[in-house]
Amino acid sequence: MSLYEILGTLETGFIYGIVALGAFLTFRILDFPDLTVEGSFPLGAAVAATLMVSAGWNPWIATICAGLAGFVAGFMTALLNVRFRILHILAGILIAISLYSINLRIMSGPNKPLLMVDTVFTYLEVFGIPGYIINAIFLGVVIILIKFALDAFLATGYGISMRAAGSNPAMAEANGVNVGKMKLVGVGFANGLTALAGALFAQSFGAADAYMGIGVIIIGLASVIVGMSIMPSGSIFLATIACIVGAILYRLAVALALNADFIGLQASDVQLVTALLVIIALILQQSGNLRSIFRRGNKR
Amino acid sequence: MIRLNDIHVTFNKGTPLETRALRGVDLEVPEGQFLTIIGSNGAGKSTCLNVIAGLTKVESGSTEIDGKIVTDWPVHKRSRMLSRVFQDPKMGTCEDLSIIENFSLAHGRTNPRGLRFAVASGMREEAAERLKVLGLGLENRLDDKVGLLSGGQRQAVSLLMAATGDTKVLLLDEHTAALDPKTAEFVLELTKNIVSSLKLTAVMVTHSMAQALHTGERTIMFHRGRIVFDAAGETRDKLEVGDLLELFKREQGEELADDSLLLG
Amino acid sequence: MTVLLRSAVAAIVLGVAATSAYADDMKKVAISTIVEVPALTDTKQGIIDALAARGYVDGETITIDYQNANGNMPTQQQIAKKFVGDNPDIIMPITTPTSQAMISATSDIPIVFSTVTDPIKAQLISQYEKPGGNVTGVSDAAPIEPQLDLFKEIVPGLKKIGFIYNPGLDNAVATLGWVKEFGAPRGIEVVESPAPTTNEVVLATKKLIGEVDAIYIPNDTTIVAALEAIVKVGQDVDLPIFTGETGGVERGAIASVGLDYVGIGEIAGNMAADVLEGKPVGEIDAVIAYKTLDKFKVVINKGAAERMGVMIPDSVMAQATQVIE
Numbered sequence: 001m002s003l004y005e006i007l008g009t010l011e012t013g014f015i016y017g018i019v020a021l022g023a024f025l026t027f028r029i030l031d032f033p034d035l036t037v038e039g040s041f042p043l044g045a046a047v048a049a050t051l052m053v054s055a056g057w058n059p060w061i062a063t064i065c066a067g068l069a070g071f072v073a074g075f076m077t078a079l080l081n082v083r084f085r086i087l088h089i090l091a092g093i094l095i096a097i098s099l100y101s102i103n104l105r106i107m108s109g110p111n112k113p114l115l116m117v118d119t120v121f122t123y124l125e126v127f128g129i130p131g132y133i134i135n136a137i138f139l140g141v142v143i144i145l146i147k148f149a150l151d152a153f154l155a156t157g158y159g160i161s162m163r164a165a166g167s168n169p170a171m172a173e174a175n176g177v178n179v180g181k182m183k184l185v186g187v188g189f190a191n192g193l194t195a196l197a198g199a200l201f202a203q204s205f206g207a208a209d210a211y212m213g214i215g216v217i218i219i220g221l222a223s224v225i226v227g228m229s230i231m232p233s234g235s236i237f238l239a240t241i242a243c244i245v246g247a248i249l250y251r252l253a254v255a256l257a258l259n260a261d262f263i264g265l266q267a268s269d270v271q272l273v274t275a276l277l278v279i280i281a282l283i284l285q286q287s288g289n290l291r292s293i294f295r296r297g298n299k300r
Numbered sequence: 301m302i303r304l305n306d307i308h309v310t311f312n313k314g315t316p317l318e319t320r321a322l323r324g325v326d327l328e329v330p331e332g333q334f335l336t337i338i339g340s341n342g343a344g345k346s347t348c349l350n351v352i353a354g355l356t357k358v359e360s361g362s363t364e365i366d367g368k369i370v371t372d373w374p375v376h377k378r379s380r381m382l383s384r385v386f387q388d389p390k391m392g393t394c395e396d397l398s399i400i401e402n403f404s405l406a407h408g409r410t411n412p413r414g415l416r417f418a419v420a421s422g423m424r425e426e427a428a429e430r431l432k433v434l435g436l437g438l439e440n441r442l443d444d445k446v447g448l449l450s451g452g453q454r455q456a457v458s459l460l461m462a463a464t465g466d467t468k469v470l471l472l473d474e475h476t477a478a479l480d481p482k483t484a485e486f487v488l489e490l491t492k493n494i495v496s497s498l499k500l501t502a503v504m505v506t507h508s509m510a511q512a513l514h515t516g517e518r519t520i521m522f523h524r525g526r527i528v529f530d531a532a533g534e535t536r537d538k539l540e541v542g543d544l545l546e547l548f549k550r551e552q553g554e555e556l557a558d559d560s561l562l563l564g
Numbered sequence: 565m566t567v568l569l570r571s572a573v574a575a576i577v578l579g580v581a582a583t584s585a586y587a588d589d590m591k592k593v594a595i596s597t598i599v600e601v602p603a604l605t606d607t608k609q610g611i612i613d614a615l616a617a618r619g620y621v622d623g624e625t626i627t628i629d630y631q632n633a634n635g636n637m638p639t640q641q642q643i644a645k646k647f648v649g650d651n652p653d654i655i656m657p658i659t660t661p662t663s664q665a666m667i668s669a670t671s672d673i674p675i676v677f678s679t680v681t682d683p684i685k686a687q688l689i690s691q692y693e694k695p696g697g698n699v700t701g702v703s704d705a706a707p708i709e710p711q712l713d714l715f716k717e718i719v720p721g722l723k724k725i726g727f728i729y730n731p732g733l734d735n736a737v738a739t740l741g742w743v744k745e746f747g748a749p750r751g752i753e754v755v756e757s758p759a760p761t762t763n764e765v766v767l768a769t770k771k772l773i774g775e776v777d778a779i780y781i782p783n784d785t786t787i788v789a790a791l792e793a794i795v796k797v798g799q800d801v802d803l804p805i806f807t808g809e810t811g812g813v814e815r816g817a818i819a820s821v822g823l824d825y826v827g828i829g830e831i832a833g834n835m836a837a838d839v840l841e842g843k844p845v846g847e848i849d850a851v852i853a854y855k856t857l858d859k860f861k862v863v864i865n866k867g868a869a870e871r872m873g874v875m876i877p878d879s880v881m882a883q884a885t886q887v888i889e
Contacts, residue, residue, distance in 0.1 A: 001646075001649070002646075002649030002650065003649070004645060004648055004649035005642075005645050005646045005648075005649035005650075007645075008641070008642060008644075008645025008646070008648075008649070008669075009642060009645070011641075011645075012638050012641055012642055012645075015638075016638060104733075105732060108732055108733060108734045109733055109734040109735055111660055111661065111664075111686065113664055113685075113686050113687035113688075114687075115664060115667055115668060115687040115688070116687045132645075153415075155417055155418060155419070156413075156414070156415045156416060156417055156418055157404065157408050157413030157414055157415070157416060157417075157418045158413050158414065158415055159418070160397065160401055160404055160405050160408075160413075160418045161405065161408065161413055163394070163396065163397060163401075164394045164397065164405050167394045167395065167396040167397065168390075168391065168393075168394045168395070170386075170391055171386075171391055171392060171393065171394055172376075172394070172405075173374075173375045173376045173379070174353075174375060174376075174379055174383070174384045174386075175376075175379055175383075175405050175406055175408070175409045175461075176376050176377075176379040176380060176408065176409040176410070177376055177405075177408075178374075178376045179376070201637070201638070201641075204641065204668070205637065205640075205641050205661075205664065205665055205668060206664035206665055206667060206668030206669075207660075207661060207664040207686070207687075209637065209661050211635065211637070211661075212637045214635055214636065214637075215635070215636050219638070234445075251638070251642065254638075254639055254642055255642055255646070258631060258639075258642060258643060258646050259646070266632070266634075268632060268634035268636075270639075271634065271636065
């Protein structure tokens with residue numbers, strides 16, 4: 001594998017690591033299986049691309065706005081669940097389906113190219129380092145910053161309330177935590193992260209495409225599961241590292257498949273293998289509570 | 301401190317399973333009183349506690365705590381004034397958080413939470429001080445996840461947590477029922493100490509007549525959604541379980557036949 | 565579980581050390597597509613056939629590395645990075661997103677795209693004639709000119725054609741522009757009837773009754789979803805319905821002209837052979853397939869024609885590559 005391909009793998013791994021952190025926040029911390037991401041990832045791509053191309057906005061601002069759009073999407077999903085008592089999985093699916101049409105309207109079509117506008121990556125050229133190196137470094141820095149921000153947030157009073165809201169909602173309520181509000185903010189924030197990742201991916205890929213959301217949930221979940229199974233993740237600090245590691249390992253597995261034509265493995269097989277991995281993990285944990293999938297050794 | 305006015309609660313109204321859980325309950329608990337509540341299953345004692353806590357909606361009537369009408373307040377809003385210990389030891393603490401994080405959470409019940417770090421330096425010392433009282437060595441295990449503790453330990457921690465902050469009212473929902481006799485005794489003693497030293501108003505629901513009569517200052521008994529017995533002070537001190545049974549038979553015209561009530 | 569995963573990690577590490585897909589002495593051709601559907605595999609087949617005809621055979625004179633992203637965008641990006649790292653002599657992306665990923669990844673390695681509907685809108689090239697840079701290729705833009713010619717043959721005296729479309733879709737608006745542009749020299753006036761949602765399609769159709777000689781349904785997902793309803797209107801009032809792609813003919817439209825995707829692939833394959841022989845890729849004109857091809861798919865639905873009161877002339881039947889009764 002060439003250095004170019006390895007760095008490219010890291011680039012994609014870092015971007016999807018952001019998605020994994022979002023999945024960690026919803027699935028693991030809030031105990032809220034959130035399928036909105038299939039819609040909010042391409043939403044971020046669509047919003048950023050449209051702002052940059054049609055409105056001529058600065059790519060940094062456009063990317064931040066994409067994140068805000070994602071927050072709104074996640075907020076809507078949680079609202080359906082908290083206020084209207086729609087099952088969380090269903091709420092996520094409904095919003096994701098709606099977003100597909102919304103994204104088409106935003107882009108007035110299924111594809112918006114970003115090859116002839118300045119992207120955030122264009123600004124990095126000022127460093128004089130070849131694109132394939134500096135892009136990977138930049139994304140690495142971005143995800144490390146996000147990881148530390150998330151770790152810090154979850155250690156604040158607000159963050160602990162959110163953790164309790166997902167772990168033991170009745171106890172949290174009895175201690176003054178507005179569990180519904182925690183879900184609104186938490187699911188919103190997680191989708192904000194996902195949309196941000198979508199905006200970065202579109203700029204890295206060269207276009208925003210309405211089909212970019214396909215498979216995002218499996219990639220995010222698999223990254224979290226693989227990462228947390230493979231390294232100690234008892235504390236928040238370690239768990240978020242595990243998510244990022246999992247995302248990178250996932251992309252490495254795809255890269256392996258791309259280079260392994262000689263054993264007949266194709267890139268398309270990786271998706272099946274990932275789904276099987278997730279199923280096995282879910283079965284092996286043998287418990288009704290979704291979150292116990294990620295619990296290690298604390299069962300009583 | 302607590303006042304219930306003509307509370308009516310009906311479950312599954314309009315269906316074949318309709319149950320009138322509370323039929324016109326009036327109760328006044330003065331500040332600083334330790335009240336125990338007994339009654340057979342389905343008598344309404346847990347429902348009464350849930351009404352005070354805010355978990356159960358009333359059909360009619362009003363609830364007041366500390367002079368404020370809280371009938372429509374959700375659970376998390378009432379928690380600024382009252383705290384609760386559940387029967388299930390797993391419910392009172394959050395098993396994925398550490399002991400110190402749990403304390404911080406409880407502390408935030410009465411002091412609104414913000415974006416400052418939850419475990420400020422002063423908090424560790426304070427929590428350690430309180431945990432020392434238990435004599436379980438937990439003050440040295442502040443960063444352990446609560447899920448690692450035994451049921452009794454978790455219940456003790458829950459009790460301490462319930463007593464943090466500016467809580468005025470402590471609600472205890474059969475909180476020793478799931479523990480072994482020795483641990484139950486330990487937790488009950490701890491409860492009495494905390495209530496008297498912090499001068500809290502306490503309401504304890506229990507299934508054991510003996511426990512009810514020997515704890516606190518006042519005992520009321522529920523039967524079929526109404527309060528049928530209310531004794532306090534000296535009158536109560538003189539009563540034994542057998543006396544209660546006689547009283548019941550006379551007033552209700554039937555035998556009280558709930559074993560768990562008598563044997564507990 | 566952990567053992568399984570640790571072994572997986574080990575396997576990955578080994579894979580990282582695995583050698584490149586190419587043998588060293590032969591020229592390398594990298595081909596990729598976002599998904600595999602018949603039109604795209606036909607394109608690939610055309611590429612391979614054309615290369616072989618020019619003496620470039622996989623395994624003998626060239627090595628072909630073909631990767632299918634299977635609908636997965638991040639995988640497509642990794643394929644792009646892999647290709648660039650392997651440094652092939654030419655990269656041949658099939659479809660718009662695949663092309664965008666390749667162009668984003670390299671501005672040096674020659675790229676010849678195929679089956680891209682509008683390469684200028686997709687920002688792959690800025691002009692068709694000698695595009696410059698490292699990119700050229702073949703567009704599969706709808707063969708509107710051959711279509712209009714066919715429709716005129718079926719409906720002699722075709723002066724006004726209705727056009728139902730979703731004004732919110734760029735592709736549909738673009739198609740409208742082209743139909744107007746190509747209709748003008750043929751004496752055909754276009755009457756537009758917008759339908760922003762599928763529910764408004766039937767209404768938009770009925771508005772055209774009495775105003776036009778025939779209706780053209782472009783490849784617009786909003787409109788095509790209600791195709792059967794449009795066909796019914798056409799049958800009720802004897803108004804001929806034509807579609808912009810051949811799939812609609814099976815569903816009840818009278819006729820359409822489609823592209824032969826193997827032929828498209830062959831155009832790209834020949835461009836690739838030129839590049840391999842040394843021609844600078846930026847000097848090869850990009851091409852719109854239907855202007856270069858002489859073979860087309862002509863699909864006629866006889867039954868639909870009868871139901872709409874239209875007689876298909878023998879000259880048209882002779883051109884048909886597929887007839888539906």
